[in-house]
Amino acid sequence: MTTPTIGELLTSATHDLAATSPTPRLDAELLLAHVLNWPRARLLAEYRHRPDAAQRSAFDQLRARRRAGEPVAYLVGHKEFYGLDLVVTPATLIPRPETELLVELALAEAQRISAQRSAHHTAPGALTIADIGTGSGAIAIALATHLPTALIYAVDLSPAALAVAAENIARYGLTARVHLLQGDLLSPLPAPVDIIVSNPPYTILADVEPHVRAYEPHLALDGGPNGMDVYRRLLAAAPAALRPGGTILLEIGAWQGAAVVALARATVPDADVRLHQDLAGHDRVVVVRSTGV
Numbered sequence: 001m002t003t004p005t006i007g008e009l010l011t012s013a014t015h016d017l018a019a020t021s022p023t024p025r026l027d028a029e030l031l032l033a034h035v036l037n038w039p040r041a042r043l044l045a046e047y048r049h050r051p052d053a054a055q056r057s058a059f060d061q062l063r064a065r066r067r068a069g070e071p072v073a074y075l076v077g078h079k080e081f082y083g084l085d086l087v088v089t090p091a092t093l094i095p096r097p098e099t100e101l102l103v104e105l106a107l108a109e110a111q112r113i114s115a116q117r118s119a120h121h122t123a124p125g126a127l128t129i130a131d132i133g134t135g136s137g138a139i140a141i142a143l144a145t146h147l148p149t150a151l152i153y154a155v156d157l158s159p160a161a162l163a164v165a166a167e168n169i170a171r172y173g174l175t176a177r178v179h180l181l182q183g184d185l186l187s188p189l190p191a192p193v194d195i196i197v198s199n200p201p202y203t204i205l206a207d208v209e210p211h212v213r214a215y216e217p218h219l220a221l222d223g224g225p226n227g228m229d230v231y232r233r234l235l236a237a238a239p240a241a242l243r244p245g246g247t248i249l250l251e252i253g254a255w256q257g258a259a260v261v262a263l264a265r266a267t268v269p270d271a272d273v274r275l276h277q278d279l280a281g282h283d284r285v286v287v288v289r290s291t292g293v
């Protein structure tokens, strides 16, 4: 048998991965590019190249792990999110494309609050944001790169996740403005903030897709028996941790819209509460604007 080309390796891996992955071709390309240490586009330009035996064996091992359900992001050690390339490990949830909506809405709130401030000539100083349950730091870093003067607290209970976030923050040169805090929800914050943003654990573990449940950290997924535990604690503590006129933005599961909106209305007095849908049309983010200037 002759040594296979890149094109042949990708074809056979795609066929093999189709048994368990919804994106077999993409997975095969990402894994092979990782093994060769090439950008993915180069695979297509050089599809007649023949990887050597060590590279083929490394690729076969990753392909087998992927076939068994291990997420590609953990196999290659990084994931694209909001135009950023982030290091991820099994200590962190893998950033999801839906969460980009949370970032977009938080950026819009940041602009709105800043504009309101300058119109009222009040409260000079940097806009402050808390990303609660930062994991890999995805949300905090995406916000920091688009808000060049904001001060961001990235909070997580998991020291292992914070180590990953620290690496990502350093990679993007943001250590001066993104501060890591270890602890439970809002408790580590040194002072009230303008914006609280969070993609908290909200799933009902028993209902989670089996590969997600098998590989991703339960600390980042488990929202208790009905997925509401963390929202309850977070919203109860939020008014005291928010500056007047501040906003809370929460990612939610597609089935949780009504419950989280009702909880927000009950726990944050006089708030303007709105539900937003992601690109797939699913309820995905609840925005809670508190009143006051």
Ligand code: GLN
Pocket: 093, 096, 199, 200, 201, 202, 203, 208, 212, 220, 221, 222
């Ligand atoms: N979006 C993740 C999933 O459904 C859940 C993330 C979370 O609990 N915050 O797999």
